[in-house]
Amino acid sequence: MQRFMPTVKTVEELKALQLEGLKWTVNHAYFGSRAYREKMEKAHVRPEDIRGLEDIKKLPFTTAQDLQDGYPFPLLSVPFERVVRIHASSGTTGKRKVLSYTKKDIQDWAHFFARCYEMAELTLLDRVQIAVGYGIWTAGVGFQLGCEEFGAMAIPVGPGNLDMQCQFLVDFQSTVLCCTASMALLMAEEVHKRGIRDQIALKKVIFGSERSSDAMRKRIKELLGVEHLFDIPGMTELYGPGTGLDCVYHTGIHYWADYYILEILDPETLEPVPEGEIGEMVVTTLKKEAVPLIRYRTRDLTRLIPGQCPCGSILPRHDRILGRSDDMIIFRAVNIYPGQIDHIISHISGLGSEYQIILDRGEDGKDYMTLKVEREMGMDPSKDMELKRRVEEEIKKQILVSAAVEIVDYGALPRTDRKSKRVFDNRGI
Numbered sequence: 001m002q003r004f005m006p007t008v009k010t011v012e013e014l015k016a017l018q019l020e021g022l023k024w025t026v027n028h029a030y031f032g033s034r035a036y037r038e039k040m041e042k043a044h045v046r047p048e049d050i051r052g053l054e055d056i057k058k059l060p061f062t063t064a065q066d067l068q069d070g071y072p073f074p075l076l077s078v079p080f081e082r083v084v085r086i087h088a089s090s091g092t093t094g095k096r097k098v099l100s101y102t103k104k105d106i107q108d109w110a111h112f113f114a115r116c117y118e119m120a121e122l123t124l125l126d127r128v129q130i131a132v133g134y135g136i137w138t139a140g141v142g143f144q145l146g147c148e149e150f151g152a153m154a155i156p157v158g159p160g161n162l163d164m165q166c167q168f169l170v171d172f173q174s175t176v177l178c179c180t181a182s183m184a185l186l187m188a189e190e191v192h193k194r195g196i197r198d199q200i201a202l203k204k205v206i207f208g209s210e211r212s213s214d215a216m217r218k219r220i221k222e223l224l225g226v227e228h229l230f231d232i233p234g235m236t237e238l239y240g241p242g243t244g245l246d247c248v249y250h251t252g253i254h255y256w257a258d259y260y261i262l263e264i265l266d267p268e269t270l271e272p273v274p275e276g277e278i279g280e281m282v283v284t285t286l287k288k289e290a291v292p293l294i295r296y297r298t299r300d301l302t303r304l305i306p307g308q309c310p311c312g313s314i315l316p317r318h319d320r321i322l323g324r325s326d327d328m329i330i331f332r333a334v335n336i337y338p339g340q341i342d343h344i345i346s347h348i349s350g351l352g353s354e355y356q357i358i359l360d361r362g363e364d365g366k367d368y369m370t371l372k373v374e375r376e377m378g379m380d381p382s383k384d385m386e387l388k389r390r391v392e393e394e395i396k397k398q399i400l401v402s403a404a405v406e407i408v409d410y411g412a413l414p415r416t417d418r419k420s421k422r423v424f425d426n427r428g429i
Protein backbone atom coordinates (compact mmCIF):
# COMPACT_ATOMS: atom_id res chain seq x y z
CA MET A 1 0.00 0.00 0.00
CA GLN A 2 1.30 3.43 -0.90
CA ARG A 3 1.22 5.90 1.95
CA PHE A 4 3.39 8.79 0.80
CA MET A 5 2.58 9.23 -2.89
CA PRO A 6 0.61 12.31 -4.05
CA THR A 7 -3.07 12.38 -3.16
CA VAL A 8 -3.93 13.39 -6.73
CA LYS A 9 -4.29 10.72 -9.38
CA THR A 10 -4.19 12.52 -12.74
CA VAL A 11 -1.92 15.09 -14.37
CA GLU A 12 -4.87 17.56 -14.49
CA GLU A 13 -5.40 17.22 -10.75
CA LEU A 14 -1.67 17.65 -10.20
CA LYS A 15 -1.72 20.89 -12.21
CA ALA A 16 -4.70 22.19 -10.24
CA LEU A 17 -2.80 21.44 -7.03
CA GLN A 18 0.25 23.28 -8.40
CA LEU A 19 -1.81 26.35 -9.27
CA GLU A 20 -3.33 26.43 -5.81
CA GLY A 21 0.16 26.11 -4.28
CA LEU A 22 1.62 28.77 -6.56
CA LYS A 23 -1.09 31.28 -5.64
CA TRP A 24 -0.63 30.53 -1.95
CA THR A 25 3.16 30.89 -2.18
CA VAL A 26 3.12 34.21 -4.02
CA ASN A 27 0.58 35.66 -1.61
CA HIS A 28 2.45 34.32 1.42
CA ALA A 29 5.84 35.64 0.23
CA TYR A 30 4.41 39.03 -0.78
CA PHE A 31 2.83 39.67 2.58
CA GLY A 32 5.39 37.82 4.70
CA SER A 33 8.72 39.06 3.35
CA ARG A 34 9.77 42.61 2.61
CA ALA A 35 12.51 41.36 0.27
CA TYR A 36 10.03 39.37 -1.82
CA ARG A 37 7.51 42.22 -1.85
CA GLU A 38 10.14 44.66 -3.10
CA LYS A 39 11.21 42.24 -5.84
CA MET A 40 7.60 41.80 -6.99
CA GLU A 41 6.88 45.53 -6.87
CA LYS A 42 9.94 46.12 -9.05
CA ALA A 43 8.61 43.54 -11.52
CA HIS A 44 5.12 45.14 -11.39
CA VAL A 45 3.43 41.93 -10.34
CA ARG A 46 0.95 41.43 -7.51
CA PRO A 47 -0.42 38.20 -6.04
CA GLU A 48 -3.77 38.63 -7.84
CA ASP A 49 -1.94 38.61 -11.21
CA ILE A 50 -1.31 34.89 -10.78
CA ARG A 51 -4.39 33.25 -12.28
CA GLY A 52 -2.94 30.32 -14.21
CA LEU A 53 0.25 28.24 -14.10
CA GLU A 54 1.58 30.12 -17.13
CA ASP A 55 1.56 33.33 -15.06
CA ILE A 56 4.67 32.02 -13.29
CA LYS A 57 6.54 33.81 -16.12
CA LYS A 58 5.51 37.16 -14.65
CA LEU A 59 7.36 36.48 -11.41
CA PRO A 60 10.90 37.74 -10.82
CA PHE A 61 13.74 35.24 -10.35
CA THR A 62 15.36 34.56 -7.01
CA THR A 63 19.09 33.87 -6.94
CA ALA A 64 21.83 32.78 -4.55
CA GLN A 65 22.61 36.50 -4.28
CA ASP A 66 19.21 37.13 -2.67
CA LEU A 67 20.05 34.51 -0.05
CA GLN A 68 23.43 36.10 0.62
CA ASP A 69 22.04 39.62 0.78
CA GLY A 70 19.62 38.59 3.50
CA TYR A 71 22.19 36.71 5.59
CA PRO A 72 21.74 35.29 8.20
CA PHE A 73 17.96 34.81 7.78
CA PRO A 74 17.29 35.52 4.11
CA LEU A 75 13.80 35.68 2.59
CA LEU A 76 12.20 34.78 5.90
CA SER A 77 8.44 34.98 5.37
CA VAL A 78 7.16 34.06 8.85
CA PRO A 79 7.75 35.63 12.27
CA PHE A 80 10.64 34.16 14.29
CA GLU A 81 8.35 32.45 16.77
CA ARG A 82 7.29 30.09 13.98
CA VAL A 83 10.86 29.05 13.11
CA VAL A 84 11.78 25.72 14.73
CA ARG A 85 15.07 24.92 13.00
CA ILE A 86 17.72 26.29 10.68
CA HIS A 87 20.12 24.53 8.34
CA ALA A 88 23.08 25.86 6.39
CA SER A 89 24.84 24.86 3.20
CA SER A 90 28.53 24.03 3.35
CA GLY A 91 29.17 27.42 1.74
CA THR A 92 32.08 26.85 -0.61
CA THR A 93 31.73 30.27 -2.22
CA GLY A 94 31.00 33.40 -0.25
CA LYS A 95 28.76 33.25 2.74
CA ARG A 96 26.85 30.18 3.75
CA LYS A 97 23.24 29.91 2.72
CA VAL A 98 21.12 29.69 5.85
CA LEU A 99 17.56 28.43 5.55
CA SER A 100 14.83 28.51 8.19
CA TYR A 101 12.08 25.92 8.72
CA THR A 102 8.70 25.98 10.42
CA LYS A 103 7.30 22.89 12.10
CA LYS A 104 5.14 22.23 9.05
CA ASP A 105 8.16 22.58 6.74
CA ILE A 106 9.92 19.85 8.74
CA GLN A 107 6.81 17.64 8.60
CA ASP A 108 6.44 18.18 4.85
CA TRP A 109 10.10 17.32 4.33
CA ALA A 110 9.76 14.13 6.40
CA HIS A 111 6.67 13.17 4.40
CA PHE A 112 8.22 13.54 0.96
CA PHE A 113 11.51 12.01 2.09
CA ALA A 114 9.52 8.98 3.25
CA ARG A 115 8.18 8.91 -0.31
CA CYS A 116 11.78 8.37 -1.52
CA TYR A 117 11.99 5.15 0.48
CA GLU A 118 8.56 4.14 -0.79
CA MET A 119 9.65 4.86 -4.37
CA ALA A 120 12.71 2.64 -3.78
CA GLU A 121 10.27 -0.08 -2.61
CA LEU A 122 11.56 -0.44 0.93
CA THR A 123 9.42 -2.18 3.55
CA LEU A 124 9.04 -1.65 7.29
CA LEU A 125 11.56 -4.46 7.77
CA ASP A 126 14.35 -2.66 5.95
CA ARG A 127 17.36 -1.46 7.90
CA VAL A 128 18.81 1.78 6.63
CA GLN A 129 22.45 2.54 7.37
CA ILE A 130 22.86 6.29 7.05
CA ALA A 131 26.47 7.16 6.25
CA VAL A 132 26.13 10.86 5.38
CA GLY A 133 27.06 13.92 7.43
CA TYR A 134 25.12 14.96 10.52
CA GLY A 135 25.19 18.53 11.80
CA ILE A 136 24.11 21.90 10.48
CA TRP A 137 23.80 20.31 7.02
CA THR A 138 20.56 18.83 5.78
CA ALA A 139 21.93 15.42 4.81
CA GLY A 140 22.01 13.20 7.92
CA VAL A 141 18.91 14.52 9.61
CA GLY A 142 16.99 14.43 6.31
CA PHE A 143 17.74 10.77 5.64
CA GLN A 144 16.90 9.87 9.22
CA LEU A 145 13.70 11.90 9.46
CA GLY A 146 12.39 10.34 6.26
CA CYS A 147 13.35 6.85 7.37
CA GLU A 148 11.54 7.16 10.68
CA GLU A 149 8.49 8.71 9.02
CA PHE A 150 8.47 5.79 6.58
CA GLY A 151 8.85 3.30 9.41
CA ALA A 152 12.02 1.41 8.50
CA MET A 153 14.90 1.09 11.00
CA ALA A 154 17.39 3.94 10.86
CA ILE A 155 21.03 3.24 11.73
CA PRO A 156 22.59 6.72 11.99
CA VAL A 157 26.34 6.16 11.59
CA GLY A 158 27.48 9.30 9.79
CA PRO A 159 30.23 9.35 7.16
CA GLY A 160 33.67 7.73 7.31
CA ASN A 161 34.69 5.17 9.95
CA LEU A 162 34.88 2.21 7.58
CA ASP A 163 35.61 -0.20 10.43
CA MET A 164 32.36 0.58 12.19
CA GLN A 165 30.42 0.69 8.92
CA CYS A 166 31.56 -2.80 7.98
CA GLN A 167 30.86 -4.15 11.44
CA PHE A 168 27.31 -2.74 11.35
CA LEU A 169 26.68 -4.13 7.87
CA VAL A 170 27.45 -7.59 9.28
CA ASP A 171 25.99 -7.29 12.81
CA PHE A 172 22.80 -5.36 12.02
CA GLN A 173 22.29 -6.87 8.56
CA SER A 174 21.60 -3.44 7.03
CA THR A 175 19.67 -3.77 3.77
CA VAL A 176 20.00 -0.18 2.52
CA LEU A 177 23.05 2.09 2.52
CA CYS A 178 22.73 5.86 2.12
CA CYS A 179 25.92 7.74 1.27
CA THR A 180 27.77 9.69 -1.41
CA ALA A 181 28.97 7.80 -4.46
CA SER A 182 32.62 8.12 -3.43
CA MET A 183 31.82 6.78 0.04
CA ALA A 184 29.92 3.87 -1.56
CA LEU A 185 32.98 3.05 -3.65
CA LEU A 186 35.20 3.11 -0.56
CA MET A 187 32.76 0.83 1.27
CA ALA A 188 32.49 -1.52 -1.70
CA GLU A 189 36.26 -1.86 -1.89
CA GLU A 190 36.49 -2.37 1.87
CA VAL A 191 33.83 -5.10 1.84
CA HIS A 192 35.70 -6.75 -1.02
CA LYS A 193 39.07 -6.48 0.74
CA ARG A 194 37.71 -7.99 3.95
CA GLY A 195 35.93 -10.75 2.06
CA ILE A 196 32.65 -10.16 3.94
CA ARG A 197 30.30 -9.87 0.98
CA ASP A 198 28.51 -13.14 1.82
CA GLN A 199 28.01 -12.01 5.42
CA ILE A 200 26.18 -8.78 4.56
CA ALA A 201 22.55 -8.28 3.48
CA LEU A 202 22.71 -5.05 1.42
CA LYS A 203 20.14 -4.82 -1.38
CA LYS A 204 20.06 -1.14 -2.23
CA VAL A 205 22.29 1.92 -2.17
CA ILE A 206 20.87 5.45 -2.22
CA PHE A 207 23.36 8.06 -3.41
CA GLY A 208 23.49 11.65 -2.29
CA SER A 209 23.67 14.33 -4.95
CA GLU A 210 27.38 14.06 -5.80
CA ARG A 211 27.94 13.13 -9.43
CA SER A 212 28.95 9.55 -10.17
CA SER A 213 30.34 8.04 -13.35
CA ASP A 214 28.84 4.94 -14.92
CA ALA A 215 32.09 3.05 -14.35
CA MET A 216 31.98 3.90 -10.65
CA ARG A 217 28.36 2.74 -10.38
CA LYS A 218 29.11 -0.54 -12.11
CA ARG A 219 31.98 -1.28 -9.75
CA ILE A 220 29.91 -0.47 -6.63
CA LYS A 221 27.10 -2.73 -7.83
CA GLU A 222 29.47 -5.61 -8.56
CA LEU A 223 31.52 -5.43 -5.36
CA LEU A 224 28.54 -5.03 -3.02
CA GLY A 225 26.25 -7.37 -4.92
CA VAL A 226 23.31 -4.96 -4.60
CA GLU A 227 20.20 -4.95 -6.81
CA HIS A 228 19.57 -1.22 -7.10
CA LEU A 229 21.42 2.08 -6.99
CA PHE A 230 19.20 5.14 -6.59
CA ASP A 231 20.00 8.83 -7.06
CA ILE A 232 18.55 11.23 -4.55
CA PRO A 233 18.64 14.91 -5.53
CA GLY A 234 18.33 17.81 -3.13
CA MET A 235 19.65 21.17 -2.03
CA THR A 236 19.44 23.08 1.23
CA GLU A 237 17.44 25.87 -0.39
CA LEU A 238 14.71 23.34 -1.29
CA TYR A 239 14.38 21.70 2.17
CA GLY A 240 17.39 19.39 1.66
CA PRO A 241 17.87 15.96 0.09
CA GLY A 242 14.86 13.88 -0.88
CA THR A 243 13.13 16.06 -3.48
CA GLY A 244 12.84 13.11 -5.87
CA LEU A 245 14.08 9.60 -6.60
CA ASP A 246 14.33 7.23 -9.55
CA CYS A 247 11.96 4.27 -9.29
CA VAL A 248 13.09 0.66 -9.72
CA TYR A 249 12.92 1.06 -13.52
CA HIS A 250 15.68 3.70 -13.31
CA THR A 251 14.40 5.77 -16.23
CA GLY A 252 15.11 9.13 -14.59
CA ILE A 253 14.39 10.86 -11.28
CA HIS A 254 10.71 11.24 -10.44
CA TYR A 255 10.41 14.61 -8.73
CA TRP A 256 7.79 15.76 -6.27
CA ALA A 257 5.73 18.07 -8.47
CA ASP A 258 3.13 18.38 -5.71
CA TYR A 259 5.74 20.20 -3.58
CA TYR A 260 7.50 22.31 -6.20
CA ILE A 261 7.29 23.45 -9.80
CA LEU A 262 10.37 22.72 -11.88
CA GLU A 263 11.10 24.91 -14.89
CA ILE A 264 13.98 24.04 -17.23
CA LEU A 265 15.23 27.29 -18.75
CA ASP A 266 17.94 28.37 -21.13
CA PRO A 267 20.44 30.06 -18.76
CA GLU A 268 21.15 32.79 -21.33
CA THR A 269 17.65 33.77 -22.45
CA LEU A 270 15.80 32.49 -19.34
CA GLU A 271 13.11 31.10 -21.66
CA PRO A 272 11.93 27.48 -21.38
CA VAL A 273 13.90 24.96 -23.47
CA PRO A 274 11.94 22.36 -25.48
CA GLU A 275 11.06 19.25 -23.46
CA GLY A 276 14.01 16.86 -23.35
CA GLU A 277 16.65 19.53 -23.86
CA ILE A 278 19.20 20.56 -21.25
CA GLY A 279 18.70 23.74 -19.26
CA GLU A 280 18.93 25.23 -15.79
CA MET A 281 16.64 23.96 -13.04
CA VAL A 282 14.49 26.78 -11.68
CA VAL A 283 12.27 25.86 -8.75
CA THR A 284 9.19 27.38 -7.14
CA THR A 285 7.91 25.85 -3.93
CA LEU A 286 4.20 25.24 -3.36
CA LYS A 287 3.96 24.70 0.41
CA LYS A 288 7.14 26.00 1.99
CA GLU A 289 6.38 28.45 4.81
CA ALA A 290 9.53 29.84 6.44
CA VAL A 291 11.50 30.48 3.24
CA PRO A 292 9.40 29.95 0.12
CA LEU A 293 11.30 29.90 -3.16
CA ILE A 294 9.97 31.78 -6.16
CA ARG A 295 11.68 30.93 -9.44
CA TYR A 296 14.93 30.14 -7.66
CA ARG A 297 17.81 29.71 -10.11
CA THR A 298 19.68 26.63 -8.90
CA ARG A 299 22.46 26.84 -11.56
CA ASP A 300 22.15 23.05 -11.84
CA LEU A 301 21.61 21.64 -15.29
CA THR A 302 19.36 18.79 -16.22
CA ARG A 303 16.61 17.95 -18.69
CA LEU A 304 13.05 16.74 -18.41
CA ILE A 305 12.47 13.20 -19.58
CA PRO A 306 9.52 13.05 -21.98
CA GLY A 307 6.93 10.30 -22.00
CA GLN A 308 5.59 8.02 -19.31
CA CYS A 309 7.61 5.82 -16.96
CA PRO A 310 6.77 2.08 -17.04
CA CYS A 311 5.95 2.34 -13.31
CA GLY A 312 2.86 4.40 -14.23
CA SER A 313 3.56 7.25 -11.80
CA ILE A 314 2.14 10.65 -12.74
CA LEU A 315 5.18 12.26 -11.14
CA PRO A 316 7.33 13.74 -13.93
CA ARG A 317 11.01 12.87 -14.34
CA HIS A 318 14.23 14.79 -14.73
CA ASP A 319 17.66 13.44 -15.59
CA ARG A 320 20.59 13.29 -13.18
CA ILE A 321 22.33 16.63 -12.58
CA LEU A 322 24.48 17.13 -15.66
CA GLY A 323 26.62 20.06 -14.50
CA ARG A 324 26.40 23.74 -13.62
CA SER A 325 25.06 26.46 -15.89
CA ASP A 326 28.22 28.51 -15.22
CA ASP A 327 30.07 25.85 -17.26
CA MET A 328 27.98 26.38 -20.37
CA ILE A 329 29.78 27.04 -23.68
CA ILE A 330 28.10 28.78 -26.60
CA PHE A 331 29.52 27.36 -29.81
CA ARG A 332 28.07 28.30 -33.21
CA ALA A 333 24.83 29.36 -31.49
CA VAL A 334 24.45 25.98 -29.73
CA ASN A 335 24.55 25.74 -25.92
CA ILE A 336 26.95 22.97 -24.92
CA TYR A 337 27.65 21.65 -21.45
CA PRO A 338 30.81 19.67 -20.61
CA GLY A 339 28.50 17.07 -19.02
CA GLN A 340 27.18 16.20 -22.48
CA ILE A 341 30.70 15.35 -23.66
CA ASP A 342 31.21 13.37 -20.45
CA HIS A 343 28.07 11.42 -21.22
CA ILE A 344 29.11 10.63 -24.80
CA ILE A 345 32.60 9.42 -24.02
CA SER A 346 31.47 7.34 -21.04
CA HIS A 347 29.23 5.36 -23.42
CA ILE A 348 31.97 4.49 -25.93
CA SER A 349 34.23 1.67 -24.88
CA GLY A 350 37.95 2.06 -25.42
CA LEU A 351 38.05 5.63 -24.07
CA GLY A 352 39.28 6.91 -20.71
CA SER A 353 37.34 9.46 -18.70
CA GLU A 354 39.68 12.44 -19.21
CA TYR A 355 39.07 14.97 -21.98
CA GLN A 356 39.64 18.59 -22.98
CA ILE A 357 37.52 20.89 -25.12
CA ILE A 358 39.47 23.51 -27.07
CA LEU A 359 37.68 26.34 -28.84
CA ASP A 360 39.42 28.45 -31.50
CA ARG A 361 38.41 31.13 -33.98
CA GLY A 362 39.66 30.40 -37.52
CA GLU A 363 40.92 32.92 -40.06
CA ASP A 364 37.55 32.60 -41.77
CA GLY A 365 35.98 34.06 -38.60
CA LYS A 366 34.22 30.78 -37.76
CA ASP A 367 34.53 28.91 -34.48
CA TYR A 368 36.16 25.49 -34.33
CA MET A 369 36.09 22.87 -31.61
CA THR A 370 38.76 20.29 -30.89
CA LEU A 371 38.10 17.53 -28.40
CA LYS A 372 41.06 15.64 -26.95
CA VAL A 373 40.11 12.33 -25.33
CA GLU A 374 42.34 9.80 -23.66
CA ARG A 375 42.47 6.24 -24.82
CA GLU A 376 41.55 3.70 -22.14
CA MET A 377 44.47 2.37 -20.10
CA GLY A 378 46.18 -0.52 -21.91
CA MET A 379 44.24 -0.02 -25.16
CA ASP A 380 45.95 -0.57 -28.48
CA PRO A 381 46.40 2.73 -30.44
CA SER A 382 45.59 0.93 -33.70
CA LYS A 383 41.90 1.54 -32.99
CA ASP A 384 42.35 5.33 -32.69
CA MET A 385 40.92 6.20 -36.12
CA GLU A 386 37.82 4.14 -35.49
CA LEU A 387 37.36 5.67 -32.02
CA LYS A 388 37.84 9.18 -33.41
CA ARG A 389 35.15 8.57 -36.03
CA ARG A 390 32.71 7.19 -33.47
CA VAL A 391 33.12 10.13 -31.09
CA GLU A 392 32.73 12.63 -33.94
CA GLU A 393 29.57 10.89 -35.11
CA GLU A 394 28.04 10.82 -31.62
CA ILE A 395 28.80 14.52 -31.05
CA LYS A 396 27.17 15.37 -34.37
CA LYS A 397 24.17 13.21 -33.54
CA GLN A 398 23.64 14.20 -29.90
CA ILE A 399 24.86 17.82 -29.70
CA LEU A 400 24.35 18.81 -33.34
CA VAL A 401 27.80 20.36 -33.81
CA SER A 402 31.04 19.25 -35.46
CA ALA A 403 34.21 18.72 -33.46
CA ALA A 404 37.63 17.46 -34.52
CA VAL A 405 38.49 14.61 -32.17
CA GLU A 406 42.04 13.67 -31.19
CA ILE A 407 42.67 10.45 -29.30
CA VAL A 408 45.66 10.87 -26.97
CA ASP A 409 47.62 8.43 -24.78
CA TYR A 410 46.26 7.37 -21.42
CA GLY A 411 47.69 9.78 -18.81
CA ALA A 412 48.51 12.48 -21.38
CA LEU A 413 45.99 14.98 -20.02
CA PRO A 414 46.63 16.64 -16.66
CA ARG A 415 44.80 15.35 -13.58
CA THR A 416 43.94 17.60 -10.71
CA ASP A 417 40.84 17.26 -8.58
CA ARG A 418 37.18 16.90 -9.56
CA LYS A 419 37.15 20.42 -10.87
CA SER A 420 39.86 19.88 -13.50
CA LYS A 421 39.91 22.56 -16.15
CA ARG A 422 38.47 20.94 -19.23
CA VAL A 423 37.45 23.86 -21.42
CA PHE A 424 40.02 26.10 -23.13
CA ASP A 425 38.36 28.97 -24.94
CA ASN A 426 40.84 30.78 -27.22
CA ARG A 427 38.25 32.70 -29.19
CA GLY A 428 38.80 36.11 -27.59
CA ILE A 429 35.74 38.32 -27.39
Ligand code: ZN
Pocket residue numbers: 246247248249251254309310311312313
Ligand atom coordinates in the same frame (compact mmCIF):
# COMPACT_ATOMS: atom_id res chain seq x y z
ZN1 ZN B 1 8.99 5.25 -12.60
